[in-house]
Amino acid sequence: EAAVTQSPRNKVTVTGGNVTLSCRQTNSHNYMYWYRQDTGHGLRLIHYSYGAGNLQIGDVPDGYKATRTTQEDFFLLLELASPSQTSLYFCASSDMATNSDYTFGSGTRLLVI
Amino acid sequence: GQQVQQSPSSLVLQEGENAELQCNFSSTATQLQWFYQSPGGSLVSLLSNPSGTKHTGRLTSTTVTKERRSSLHISSSQTTDSGTYLCARTGANTGKLTFGHGTILRVHP
Numbered sequence: 001e002a003a004v005t006q007s008p009r010n011k012v013t014v015t016g017g018n019v020t021l022s023c024r025q026t027n028s029h030n031y032m033y034w035y036r037q038d039t040g041h042g043l044r045l046i047h048y049s050y051g052a053g054n055l056q057i058g059d060v061p062d063g064y065k066a067t068r069t070t071q072e073d074f075f076l077l078l079e080l081a082s083p084s085q086t087s088l089y090f091c092a093s094s095d096m097a098t099n100s101d102y103t104f105g106s107g108t109r110l111l112v113i
Numbered sequence: 114g115q116q117v118q119q120s121p122s123s124l125v126l127q128e129g130e131n132a133e134l135q136c137n138f139s140s141t142a143t144q145l146q147w148f149y150q151s152p153g154g155s156l157v158s159l160l161s162n163p164s165g166t167k168h169t170g171r172l173t174s175t176t177v178t179k180e181r182r183s184s185l186h187i188s189s190s191q192t193t194d195s196g197t198y199l200c201a202r203t204g205a206n207t208g209k210l211t212f213g214h215g216t217i218l219r220v221h222p
Contacts, residue, residue, distance in 0.1 A: 031208040033208070033209075033210070035210075040214075041214075042199075042212045042213065042214040042215065043199070043201075043210075043212040044212075045209055045210070045211075048208065048209060056207075058209070088154060090156060092156075092210075094208045101158070101161075102146065102148075102158045102210070103158070104148075104155070104156035104157070104158075106154070106155055107154050107155070107156075
């Protein structure tokens with residue numbers, strides 16, 4: 001079954017720590033996205049990608065890097081984690097041709113202490 | 114200002130009642146989508162409706178593009194419909210979704 005799988009499901013790290021969130025999709029979609037969800041702000045786009053090796057800056061990119069190593073795999077990197085990055089992170093993929101058929105992963109809860 | 118606004122922010126129903134959720138967006142959308150987020154946090158796509166009326170099961174979405182608004186009608190609500198309903202628009206030439214803050218729906222038995 002086509003899906004978007006995120007790992008880990010939960011993560012705790014200390015301020016200044018290094019965190020990598022992983023996302024793999026089996027939808028054969030070209031587009032992949034990283035969002036964060038916070039109370040009072042809703043879902044906000046961090047980075048996205050049109051395909052392997054491509055990276056586009058989203059609406060809240062500060063403090064985050066991302067890398068799309070293959071069509072299937074998209075990583076979000078926090079190299080110096082801060083408490084303000086405590087959030088629920090979602091990865092998603094979508095079909096390029098129709099700009100639809102969005103599939104979201106189950107989310108990663110990150111706590112930076 | 115916020116590009117996607119949803120109303121009401123929350124809604125409480127008795128099982129069997131209908132719900133009408135509203136979404137207004139500040140610029141023309143190439144796609145207008147409705148998502149459901151469960152109380153556990155998982156997100157699923159409900160309907161993609163850039164214009165006109167679409168139905169799926171007990172859900173009906175009507176989008177009037179030139180008025181920059183969309184609605185989601187849930188008929189005969191069930192307790193399992195409880196959760197957050199999110200509206201999102203996609204801009205031209207990108208797949209980027211801009212989300213509203215959602216409507217929290219609670220359906221009591």
